[in-house]
Amino acid sequence: MEPSDETSNKNRRLLVAGGLAAAGAAVLAGGRDDDEEDDDDRAKAAQPTGGTTAPAAGATTSGQSTSTSTNKSTSSVRDDFMKSKVGKAPATPPFLVPLPIPEVKRPESGLSPEPDKYPVDDEAGRLPHQAWDRHRPRVFYRLRVKEEKHSFHPHLPEQKIWGYDGMLPGPTFVARYGEPVLVRIENDLPRDHVGFGSPEISTHLHNGHTPSESDGFPGDYYSRDKYGPTLTRAGRFKDHHYPNKLSNSADFPDTDGDPEGALGTLWYHDHRMEFTGPNVYRGLAGFYLVFDGLDTGDEKDTRPGALRLPSGVGEYDIPLLFQDKSFDSGGYLYFNQFDPEGIVGEKFLVNGKIQPYFSVARRKYRFRALNGSSLRFFQFYLVHEGVDQSFHHIANDGNLLSAPVLTDRLRLTPAERGDVVVDFSKFPLGSKVYVVNRLEHLDGRGPTGRLLTPGTQILRFDVDREPDEPDLSQVPAVLRPLRAPVVPKNVRVRKWEFDRENDLWTVNGRLFDVTKPAAVVRQGVEEVWELQGKGSWSHPIHIHFEEARILTRNGAAPPPHERGRKDVFELRPGETVRILICFEDYVGKYLMHCHNTIHEDHHMMVRFDVVP
Numbered sequence: 001m002e003p004s005d006e007t008s009n010k011n012r013r014l015l016v017a018g019g020l021a022a023a024g025a026a027v028l029a030g031g032r033d034d035d036e037e038d039d040d041d042r043a044k045a046a047q048p049t050g051g052t053t054a055p056a057a058g059a060t061t062s063g064q065s066t067s068t069s070t071n072k073s074t075s076s077v078r079d080d081f082m083k084s085k086v087g088k089a090p091a092t093p094p095f096l097v098p099l100p101i102p103e104v105k106r107p108e109s110g111l112s113p114e115p116d117k118y119p120v121d122d123e124a125g126r127l128p129h130q131a132w133d134r135h136r137p138r139v140f141y142r143l144r145v146k147e148e149k150h151s152f153h154p155h156l157p158e159q160k161i162w163g164y165d166g167m168l169p170g171p172t173f174v175a176r177y178g179e180p181v182l183v184r185i186e187n188d189l190p191r192d193h194v195g196f197g198s199p200e201i202s203t204h205l206h207n208g209h210t211p212s213e214s215d216g217f218p219g220d221y222y223s224r225d226k227y228g229p230t231l232t233r234a235g236r237f238k239d240h241h242y243p244n245k246l247s248n249s250a251d252f253p254d255t256d257g258d259p260e261g262a263l264g265t266l267w268y269h270d271h272r273m274e275f276t277g278p279n280v281y282r283g284l285a286g287f288y289l290v291f292d293g294l295d296t297g298d299e300k301d302t303r304p305g306a307l308r309l310p311s312g313v314g315e316y317d318i319p320l321l322f323q324d325k326s327f328d329s330g331g332y333l334y335f336n337q338f339d340p341e342g343i344v345g346e347k348f349l350v351n352g353k354i355q356p357y358f359s360v361a362r363r364k365y366r367f368r369a370l371n372g373s374s375l376r377f378f379q380f381y382l383v384h385e386g387v388d389q390s391f392h393h394i395a396n397d398g399n400l401l402s403a404p405v406l407t408d409r410l411r412l413t414p415a416e417r418g419d420v421v422v423d424f425s426k427f428p429l430g431s432k433v434y435v436v437n438r439l440e441h442l443d444g445r446g447p448t449g450r451l452l453t454p455g456t457q458i459l460r461f462d463v464d465r466e467p468d469e470p471d472l473s474q475v476p477a478v479l480r481p482l483r484a485p486v487v488p489k490n491v492r493v494r495k496w497e498f499d500r501e502n503d504l505w506t507v508n509g510r511l512f513d514v515t516k517p518a519a520v521v522r523q524g525v526e527e528v529w530e531l532q533g534k535g536s537w538s539h540p541i542h543i544h545f546e547e548a549r550i551l552t553r554n555g556a557a558p559p560p561h562e563r564g565r566k567d568v569f570e571l572r573p574g575e576t577v578r579i580l581i582c583f584e585d586y587v588g589k590y591l592m593h594c595h596n597t598i599h600e601d602h603h604m605m606v607r608f609d610v611v612p
């Protein structure tokens, strides 16, 4: 962009933002109570707090300068901005609170009204459950999406967040292959909501092999009185059917699907069109873990083939939701919905708490790290007494790698997951071991590529006890064997260019059209998709429904941790990633999009339809 275009481009960006403002929420600050005072302490540069290094100090400030240079057409945006108490957030000394472990979701004995293939009373108008007859649900859950009070840190005020069952993170679902599940997702968000975010929801099970009508398509959003363009009526709830079955039953009749595609670490989050960023930022994210005959979830399992990875969800198998967030001078959550470039949060949270600590025994733990940030990329290190420690990287995104990778770093783009096994038996009792982020990330453009020294300590492990019993868990040399990807002859190649044109986020030069597919893909037919990053921005590209194998990254073989099946593909400026992908078992509308939630809310998404 030429410098002389800067002002007019900003105005155009704000017109786009103004459109979003008209569509819904308008206020910037978060869950403050209505009766609380709103002083005028604002517009000071945000300063980093806690940790050991200054992270991303300029990010919030750049969001402010954009908003304050608004023209008349966006004056309501500016006025609301001026009301918010942006400025220096209160200091939040690290490691004051323990790491919360999200509770495991408990099933219901029955639901009323009884779920059915077709929408029932009070349910949003969806298509019939296409896998109902083959995979009738056997386990039933009721998930309430609602506003509740939450404490991010003892030095910040308790404040309202949006959470699944009112919690951040939401409860952890523990699922098994062969046990189809139905989750009734009730929308109890306040209908008179003011502030960022939108109280209609569409819940996506990220990486799930999910029938289209349960996938949480962005246009499938609902509340009691509103519904999105791809539903037929509003509803108090919507039933989501998760078959928990392997894909590609056609080619693998004996196992009813390809065992290679078994998933482990999934997460669920809101996907409401144009408001995914703020809705997830307000708290709508949780884990969904799946176990199978290899990854059985039992480290003492004596059955042949059982991997015996560290087990016990919440005990030695720990989900870790990493997020960055900003807070205003009053200590309330801050989000600028109207800056299409997004802001980088200056505080770091794990499972909803700013820089917590976690007491561990001297034994092995499995950690399921998820980057749940809007746009920040992380590169984590494990540090003990100033020395980087090695650990095993066992899964990338939802899939176990074919073999563990011994490494000293874990890089995660937004929405990417990494399962690692850390052996604390090598540290003496009383040790403090830190998860440190070193990747510099200053704005929405993407990480700078610089690694900061020493970095920011985000989570502290306190090695404070011997294990109660001998540690029988292991990291086997072979995890889930994977065939080498083979590209069929005469394969169809689709090219997807992710670009920024006239300050709009585009895919193949177009904005998202929720009602019409940009591509029609044949079920069960392998294709090569070529993802190309144009311009100077990084994009983590996510494909719904099926993961893919990376064939090449910029013409070369991908690094070891990217050689498994993946559903998020880091696309740096100018990069080309070729993937082999195939959509099996279900049909209907699906989505590919940038998982920088600011980019996706500004329409960097593609609808594709899978047809028989």
Ligand SMILES: [Cu+2]
Pocket (backbone or CB within 6 Å): 538, 539, 540, 594, 595, 596, 599, 600, 604
């Ligand atoms: Cu992007």
